[in-house]
Amino acid sequence: MEPYAIIQINGLVKRFPIGKGEFTALNRIDLSFGKGEFSGLVGPSGSGKTTLLNIIGSLDTPSEGTATVLEQNVGALTAKKAAVLRRQQMGFIFQTYNLLPVYTVFENVEFPLLLLNLRTAERYKAVMDALDWVGLTDKVKSRPAQLSGGECQRVAIARAMVKKPILVLADEPTANLDSDNSHHILQTMEKLNRELQTTFIFATHDEKVIRYLKRKIVLKDGRVSSDEWVTNQREG
Numbered sequence: 001m002e003p004y005a006i007i008q009i010n011g012l013v014k015r016f017p018i019g020k021g022e023f024t025a026l027n028r029i030d031l032s033f034g035k036g037e038f039s040g041l042v043g044p045s046g047s048g049k050t051t052l053l054n055i056i057g058s059l060d061t062p063s064e065g066t067a068t069v070l071e072q073n074v075g076a077l078t079a080k081k082a083a084v085l086r087r088q089q090m091g092f093i094f095q096t097y098n099l100l101p102v103y104t105v106f107e108n109v110e111f112p113l114l115l116l117n118l119r120t121a122e123r124y125k126a127v128m129d130a131l132d133w134v135g136l137t138d139k140v141k142s143r144p145a146q147l148s149g150g151e152c153q154r155v156a157i158a159r160a161m162v163k164k165p166i167l168v169l170a171d172e173p174t175a176n177l178d179s180d181n182s183h184h185i186l187q188t189m190e191k192l193n194r195e196l197q198t199t200f201i202f203a204t205h206d207e208k209v210i211r212y213l214k215r216k217i218v219l220k221d222g223r224v225s226s227d228e229w230v231t232n233q234r235e236g
């Protein structure tokens with residue numbers, strides 16, 4: 001069964017100005033992603049993973065070529081339209097959690113919903129559902145400083161998932177977590193992928209994450225060096 005492509009990348013080049021010259025971070029990338037994938041951009045530090053993830057997330061634009069994400073041409077969007085695309089259809093998970101320290105767990109997860117027009121009761125239910133998915137309903141009133149790193153990342157996952165986005169982008173989500181917490185959050189994301197058909201794309205060089213991926217796209221010096229579907233890597 002071929003899932004329909006929700007991301008289509010053609011001849012993508014990304015150059016950054018450095019000094020008087022330019023650095024080519026992505027060099028003619030062609031890729032497509034289907035709905036419901038659990039895929040990872042893999043490769044050593046500096047290979048272009050974050051750059052590519054940021055373009056898919058409409059946080060950055062191509063220098064050449066096109067990236068069509070959820071039917072929008074990312075390079076042609078105004079900043080405002082890109083913000084709407086992200087707000088309505090995408091969730092983001094970062095290495096550093098990016099939680100708001102003065103807000104409670106509930107408020108952090110509720111935050112993306114405040115820009116949508118929901119009734120209080122609907123918003124409450126969406127937040128509690130999301131906290132239930134990540135196993136944190138007992139921490140609603142805690143603040144990030146009172147949580148472990150693993151719990152913070154689970155709050156960040158709930159925040160990314162609260163709108164039930166089509167696409168979640170996770171950049172090195174386990175970089176600050178120990179092994180147990182890494183497995184816990186990966187199992188949570190795997191479950192959400194399975195039960196809600198949320199598409200996950202990771203950028204990672206963590207072997208623990210790589211073992212959960214269903215598709216492994218290896219980047220090397222800004223090019224795709226291999227792209228394969230994998231199964232049963234998780235034993236051991």
Ligand SMILES: Nc1ncnc2c1ncn2[C@@H]1O[C@H](COP(=O)(O)OP(=O)(O)O)[C@@H](O)[C@H]1O
Binds near residue numbers: 016044048
């Ligand atoms: N804003 C920028 N300006 C200049 N160079 C950049 C910028 N962002 C990334 N790069 C360079 O592009 C390359 C790829 O970076 P990145 O996508 O962050 O790699 P990865 O996430 O795989 O570690 C690196 O050599 C990095 O230094």
Ligand SMILES: [Mg+2]
Binds near residue numbers: 049050051171172203
């Ligand atoms: Mg990176």
